[in-house]
Amino acid sequence: KPANYPPGRWGLPLVGYVPLPGPTFEDHLRNLYKKHGNVYLWRMGTQTMVFVHDYQLLRDAFNRMEFTDRPNWEMFKFNEVAAYGVVSSNGALWHNNRRFSLRQLRDLGMGKSRLVDAVQRQAAWLAGVLAKQAGRPAPVPHALKIAIVNVLWQLVGGREFDVEDPKLKEFEDLTKAVLDSEASLAIQDFLPWLRYLMPTFLFKRLIKQDVLDVTKKGFCEFFYEEMDEHRATLKPGPPRDLIDGYLMEMDNKKDDPDTTCSKKDLAFLLIDLFFAGSETTTSTLTWLFYYLATHPRVQDKLQAEIDLVLPEGQQATLDDKSRLPYTEAVIHETLRKSALVPIGLQHVAEKDTTVGGHFIPKGAVLNGAIFTIHHDTRYWDNPDEFLPERWLNDEGKFVTKKEGFLPFGIGKRQCLGESLARMELLVFTTTLLQRLSFASPQGKTLNLHHDTKNPFVHLPLVQDILVSVRA
Numbered sequence: 001k002p003a004n005y006p007p008g009r010w011g012l013p014l015v016g017y018v019p020l021p022g023p024t025f026e027d028h029l030r031n032l033y034k035k036h037g038n039v040y041l042w043r044m045g046t047q048t049m050v051f052v053h054d055y056q057l058l059r060d061a062f063n064r065m066e067f068t069d070r071p072n073w074e075m076f077k078f079n080e081v082a083a084y085g086v087v088s089s090n091g092a093l094w095h096n097n098r099r100f101s102l103r104q105l106r107d108l109g110m111g112k113s114r115l116v117d118a119v120q121r122q123a124a125w126l127a128g129v130l131a132k133q134a135g136r137p138a139p140v141p142h143a144l145k146i147a148i149v150n151v152l153w154q155l156v157g158g159r160e161f162d163v164e165d166p167k168l169k170e171f172e173d174l175t176k177a178v179l180d181s182e183a184s185l186a187i188q189d190f191l192p193w194l195r196y197l198m199p200t201f202l203f204k205r206l207i208k209q210d211v212l213d214v215t216k217k218g219f220c221e222f223f224y225e226e227m228d229e230h231r232a233t234l235k236p237g238p239p240r241d242l243i244d245g246y247l248m249e250m251d252n253k254k255d256d257p258d259t260t261c262s263k264k265d266l267a268f269l270l271i272d273l274f275f276a277g278s279e280t281t282t283s284t285l286t287w288l289f290y291y292l293a294t295h296p297r298v299q300d301k302l303q304a305e306i307d308l309v310l311p312e313g314q315q316a317t318l319d320d321k322s323r324l325p326y327t328e329a330v331i332h333e334t335l336r337k338s339a340l341v342p343i344g345l346q347h348v349a350e351k352d353t354t355v356g357g358h359f360i361p362k363g364a365v366l367n368g369a370i371f372t373i374h375h376d377t378r379y380w381d382n383p384d385e386f387l388p389e390r391w392l393n394d395e396g397k398f399v400t401k402k403e404g405f406l407p408f409g410i411g412k413r414q415c416l417g418e419s420l421a422r423m424e425l426l427v428f429t430t431t432l433l434q435r436l437s438f439a440s441p442q443g444k445t446l447n448l449h450h451d452t453k454n455p456f457v458h459l460p461l462v463q464d465i466l467v468s469v470r471a
């Protein structure tokens, strides 16, 4: 390891440091922090991964232009020459798409909008589905994912699918196939030399290139069809949804030589919004159900507040937030404890620079140790406990605690769907808890460990939960 690099694990050439099986990924990060402090390095394959384990240092770094780009990884580019869309793109394309998406989310989600209506409608529908499984231990139904996907469909395409619609099934199959093959692309990014050791056809099979090419094409065609339908019914005036907005922007800029708009870019932007916005919100809600099921007193208190503020089945809007401090506390505590995206998304150092006095070489990949920060006694008392009260002051008012809390990341690439996610969490939590309660099946305790198969997203384990309809 070059002497001026941050301390940490360098390991062997080409393969980097391969940990022994046993400790979880987070245990490794905690041990590295204990040994080396706030900034440490872990070489994975050929990638120099640097972890920042301090809230202030991370905020300062991720607010700097030199850490704004994503790494030039195939996994992020979907094997394109350069990434489209917003999650993985860089430069002007990223900047334009981020600004555009934030504006659309603001305009389409403001006040009593179609988007808020859709969230309320989907939450009410889900409550009905859950009520049907009352009294019978069963996993959280797939309907939760459908409800969240439908909210995104309302945002981007101004429509929601019926649960039986074959198009929904086609869409879900494509999503799953892209996710599966995308993970295999990581092999190229971390062990790129493998391609020189094996015949090309074998390497392509290893990285599932053919599967990715087919599903990518399928996905783009699915969205091209949607774009054509929008184009055929596009009218002047305010856009109906995000696709309309993009098509209008494309028309406005058609003579601009610097335009970054294209149909292909819009297709990838849509893929990004569905990927970034569905599993995250679905899993956060699942964690919330699990925490409530294991903390009945918290659930009682939450329901008492909801009943008082939203009587007779009235559904919440963002305007009710200030009158629901305990609900806010439960949602924040769920986001803190679950730390769903435990090391966030990766940022690359555009040039040689420093973080917290440590030299960071150009090309190093910076990660925020979100999970470990969320469970660090420097920021939280009894961090492993689920304690919504930590978010309330002596008068029972909700207090936003910023230091040590970053479930949506931080800085220039902070989650752009945060406002939508927060609105969904509020409306789904209140609508469901108004009607239903969650509990562990009799004689069982829910397992609150995450599924360790995926170290990059802390998915809750699939297990039975008991739903009951409130009297």
Ligand code: HEM
Pocket (backbone or CB within 6 Å): 062, 086, 087, 088, 098, 272, 273, 276, 277, 278, 280, 281, 284, 340, 341, 344, 345, 346, 407, 408, 409, 410, 412, 413, 414, 415, 416, 417, 418, 420, 421
């Ligand atoms: C509870 C739900 C959610 C969580 C915990 C979450 C978390 C995150 C995190 C940690 C990042 C990485 C930030 C970084 O690069 O440093 C991110 C990025 C992103 N999220 Fe979310 N997210 C959630 C919901 C959503 C929703 C609903 C949408 C879409 C409507 C969305 C769209 C995005 C996009 C597009 C990015 C990339 C931003 C960029 O690269 O500029 N997220 N999110």
